[in-house]
Amino acid sequence: MGWEQDLGEADRMWRTYIEMAKHLNSHLQQHLQREYDLSAADFEVLVRLTESKRREMPVAELAAATQWEKSRLSHQLTRMVQRGLVERVDTDDRRYPDVRLTDKGYAAINQAVPEHTKMVHALFIDVLGHERLAGFAEACADVLRTLDEHREHDCPL
Amino acid sequence: MGWEQDLGEADRMWRTYIEMAKHLNSHLQQHLQREYDLSAADFEVLVRLTESKRREMPVAELAAATQWEKSRLSHQLTRMVQRGLVERVDTDDRRYPDVRLTDKGYAAINQAVPEHTKMVHALFIDVLGHERLAGFAEACADVLRTLDEHREHDCPL
DNA sequence: ATGTTCAGGTTGATGTATCAACCAGGCCAC
DNA sequence: GTGGCCTGGTTGATACATCAACCTGAACAT
Numbered sequence: 001m002g003w004e005q006d007l008g009e010a011d012r013m014w015r016t017y018i019e020m021a022k023h024l025n026s027h028l029q030q031h032l033q034r035e036y037d038l039s040a041a042d043f044e045v046l047v048r049l050t051e052s053k054r055r056e057m058p059v060a061e062l063a064a065a066t067q068w069e070k071s072r073l074s075h076q077l078t079r080m081v082q083r084g085l086v087e088r089v090d091t092d093d094r095r096y097p098d099v100r101l102t103d104k105g106y107a108a109i110n111q112a113v114p115e116h117t118k119m120v121h122a123l124f125i126d127v128l129g130h131e132r133l134a135g136f137a138e139a140c141a142d143v144l145r146t147l148d149e150h151r152e153h154d155c156p157l
Numbered sequence: 158m159g160w161e162q163d164l165g166e167a168d169r170m171w172r173t174y175i176e177m178a179k180h181l182n183s184h185l186q187q188h189l190q191r192e193y194d195l196s197a198a199d200f201e202v203l204v205r206l207t208e209s210k211r212r213e214m215p216v217a218e219l220a221a222a223t224q225w226e227k228s229r230l231s232h233q234l235t236r237m238v239q240r241g242l243v244e245r246v247d248t249d250d251r252r253y254p255d256v257r258l259t260d261k262g263y264a265a266i267n268q269a270v271p272e273h274t275k276m277v278h279a280l281f282i283d284v285l286g287h288e289r290l291a292g293f294a295e296a297c298a299d300v301l302r303t304l305d306e307h308r309e310h311d312c313p314l
Numbered sequence: 315a316t317g318t319t320c321a322g323g324t325t326g327a328t329g330t331a332t333c334a335a336c337c338a339g340g341c342c343a344c
Numbered sequence: 345g346t347g348g349c350c351t352g353g354t355t356g357a358t359a360c361a362t363c364a365a366c367c368t369g370a371a372c373a374t
Contacts, residue, residue, distance in 0.1 A: 010278075010282045010287075010290060011274075011277075011282075012294075013282075013290055013291065013293070013294035013297075014277055014281060014282060016294045016297045016298055016301070017281075017293065017294060017297045019297070019301060020297035020298070020300050020301050020304075021178050021182075021297075023301060023304050024300060024304060025178075027304055027307075027308075033332095039359075039360075040360095041359090041360070041361095059322080059323070060321095060322070060323090063322090068361095069361085069362070069363090070322065070323060070324085071323080071324075071325080071361090071362075071363080071364090072360085072361060072362070073323090074323060074324055074325085075324090075325090075360075075361080075362095076360080076361095078324085078325095079359075079360085093369085093370070094368085094369065094370090095321080095322065095323075095368065095369050095370065096321095096322065096323080097323085117168075120168075120171055121167075122303075122307075123300060123303055123304060123307065124171060124174075124300055125167045125168075125170075125171060127296075127299050127300050127303050128296050128299070128300075130167075132292070132296055133167060133170055134170070135289070135292060135293075136170070136174065136292075136293065136296055137169075137170035137173045137174060139284075139285050139289055139293055140170075140173045140174045140176070140177035140178075141173055141177075142284050142285070143177050143181060143280065143281055143284050143285075144173070144176060144177050144180060146279075146280055146284050147177075147180050147181060147184055147280060150184070150279075150280065151184075190362095196329075196330075197330095198329095198330070198331090216352080216353070217351095217352070217353090220352095225331095226331085226332070226333090227352065227353060227354085228331090228332075228333080228334090228353080228354075228355085229330085229331060229332070230353090231353060231354055231355085232330080232331080232332095232354090232355090233330080233331095235354085235355095236329075236330085250339080250340075251338085251339065251340090252338065252339050252340065252351080252352065252353075253351095253352070253353080254353085
């Protein structure tokens with residue numbers, strides 16, 4: 001009875017944030033897709049693999065880095081293998097295969113990253129500037145902390 | 158040649174933001190799904206319809222409000238109709254039917270909104286506090302403005 | 315050695331997002 | 345009126361996300 005109409009100041013600010021997040025995300029995503037034929041998921045996997053020295057890591061480690069569910073990662077890897085961006089590599093313990101960047105995958109990510117980074121700077125980092133960026137990030141960190149507290153409260157793993 | 162390893166200060170802050178956005182989003186989404194059996198998409202459609210006085214609006218208006226592509230909206234509505242949350246209503250111009258909240262849909266959204274709002278406050282608004290929230294929102298607005306400029310630069314509709 | 319357990323990975327089913335192709339009905343020209 | 349157009353909606357195909365069920369092979373116990 002009434003919540004429908006008048007949003008408070010704070011709620012409008014919340015919506016501004018939501019809008020910004022949505023637009024920024026879709027802009028970056030569309031750029032990657034259009035220019036480099038990479039989805040956000042592809043990009044994330046490729047970046048994580050690149051950050052590993054050998055361009056190769058156990059699936060479990062990749063799952064931890066991306067914080068994805070194992071099944072999501074498995075499906076994603078299947079598609080990326082089909083497209084030749086990564087390959088599965090058997091290890092001594094055959095239960096836990098590795099994932100390795102192919103040359104094609106390495107080429108793709110090295111093409112995409114510079115432009116993507118440039119875009120992040122132009123659209124976000126430079127817009128905020130040093131000072132505001134620091135405040136912004138600290139606020140984000142606070143929210144993250146709060147989320148963690150709530151999570152361990154709900155499921156005290 | 159180097160971008161792989163050392164992220165600058167700014168890039169780490171960018172990642173903090175990305176992390177926060179991801180976690181906050183998935184937390185809220187899972188809550189809606191678990192407790193009320195509503196996806197984020199369902200929630201958005203229902204909220205927009207509720208904000209219309211007659212609980213009913215032309216599809217095009219809903220598309221504008223959500224800023225979704227017509228086909229995405231059409232698919233979503235098809236599913237929601239099947240679940241009895243909304244219904245399609247023919248108008249005098251039979252090309253452009255309306256969408257209307259059913260009683261079930263109205264009940265669902267009215268159940269979900271209060272808890273959801275509470276959560277947004279607990280996890281975001283209250284964590285930031287008045288002052289920081291205002292700064293945060295203004296930063297978001299700036300980013301949004303920049304995005305708009307870039308968009309009309311790319312496709313000068 | 316055999317069987318039980320179990321962590322981690324895969325698979326299948328369903329819901330969601332996006333693109334392209336198509337369709338339908340009102341509009342205008344003639 | 346008849347025919348072409350144009351806007352907006354639907355449909356189909358594919359990629360992605362999520363959940364539950366299942367599989368697999370090493371490890372340990374007996």
